[in-house]
Amino acid sequence: MKFADLHLHTYFSDGTFSPEELAGHGQRLGFAALSLTDHDSVEGCARMAAACGAAGIEFISGTELTAEHNDTELHLLGYFVDTQNQKLLTEMAGFQVVRQNRIREMVAKLNELNMPLKAESVFALANCKSPGRPHVARALVKAGLCKSLDEAFERFLKKNRPAWVPKAKMSALEGVELIHQAGGLAIMAHPGLNRTDDVIPALVDAGLDGIECFHTKHSTATSERYLEIADKFHLLVTGGSDCHGFSKGKPLIGTVKLPYEHVEKLKAKMAERQLTTNERQ
Numbered sequence: 335m336k337f338a339d340l341h342l343h344t345y346f347s348d349g350t351f352s353p354e355e356l357a358g359h360g361q362r363l364g365f366a367a368l369s370l371t372d373h374d375s376v377e378g379c380a381r382m383a384a385a386c387g388a389a390g391i392e393f394i395s396g397t398e399l400t401a402e403h404n405d406t407e408l409h410l411l412g413y414f415v416d417t418q419n420q421k422l423l424t425e426m427a428g429f430q431v432v433r434q435n436r437i438r439e440m441v442a443k444l445n446e447l448n449m450p451l452k453a454e455s456v457f458a459l460a461n462c463k464s465p466g467r468p469h470v471a472r473a474l475v476k477a478g479l480c481k482s483l484d485e486a487f488e489r490f491l492k493k494n495r496p497a498w499v500p501k502a503k504m505s506a507l508e509g510v511e512l513i514h515q516a517g518g519l520a521i522m523a524h525p526g527l528n529r530t531d532d533v534i535p536a537l538v539d540a541g542l543d544g545i546e547c548f549h550t551k552h553s554t555a556t557s558e559r560y561l562e563i564a565d566k567f568h569l570l571v572t573g574g575s576d577c578h579g580f581s582k583g584k585p586l587i588g589t590v591k592l593p594y595e596h597v598e599k600l601k602a603k604m605a606e607r608q609l610t611t612n613e614r615q
């Protein structure tokens with residue numbers, strides 16, 4: 335049996351592994367295909383493609399966008415996106431600025447709570463353009479202000495906790511369109527985590543290509559429920575570990591093994607789309 339992990343993060347967003355380390359783990363675990371889905375970034379894709387190539391692993395370019403529909407936050411995975419697509423890169427650069435400003439706001443809130451953390455130390459630790467809450471949590475632990483990442487999230491960073499700052503998000507319908515115009519497939523990430531079932535029909539109408547049925551935080555029953563939903567709406571099925579290296583405890587790569595037949599279905603949809611595009615030209 336061949337398997338894939340299509341949801342992975344590196345230090346180009348809030349993971350701790352380099353693309354090379356991640357590809358190395360993928361090889362050790364025997365994966366046939368991997369995708370890199372850093373938040374609001376495709377920066378690591380070129381190195382990941384090279385590292386996967388050297389390891390004999392098929393690589394699928396990807397990213398994970400934060401979006402919302404009717405006040406529900408959801409994450410969109412974009413697979414096979416053109417990593418040079420100008421509009422995608424421009425939009426992502428905008429999201430990255432939003433992320434950087436949000437770090438400053440969260441640090442200001444922490445300072446008001448007498449937690450003497452500096453935004454500069456978060457940026458130095460993150461050392462990437464797409465910083466997020468896990469970097470703030472790691473900086474709090476590093477500064478000795480929290481004992482663990484969990485404590486940092488529980489006390490300060492979780493939604494509605496005192497240092498949490500909502501993130502300005504793009505509309506999910508625009509997100510699907512952005513991924514499509516960059517030549518990719520738009521997939522709703524971990525629907526079981528964001529409880530986004532209600533918004534699935536609207537996204538399907540907007541052209542959603544699939545849903546991530548298999549995810550570390552989906553129980554078997556949850557995965558089965560989303561397989562049924564995928565079937566009902568004729569959606570593609572994806573899955574991945576959402577591994578962040580050591581930034582959320584222990585590395586998760588290897589905990590989700592997506593049967594390779596689903597990768598073949600993704601590729602078939604890409605080929606079909608290319609055919610219709612060529613016919614139109």
Ligand code: AMP
Pocket residue numbers: 348373465466467468483484487488492501582
């Ligand atoms: P952000 O994009 O800045 O909102 O951060 C989101 C990241 O923080 C995602 O990778 C989440 O999985 C992670 N995250 C959210 N809540 C927690 C938590 N309670 N503990 C650890 N990581 C979390």
Ligand code: ZN
Pocket residue numbers: 343347348349373578
């Ligand atoms: Zn993340």
Ligand code: FE
Pocket residue numbers: 398409523524
């Ligand atoms: Fe996510």
Ligand code: FE
Pocket residue numbers: 341343371398576
């Ligand atoms: Fe993720």
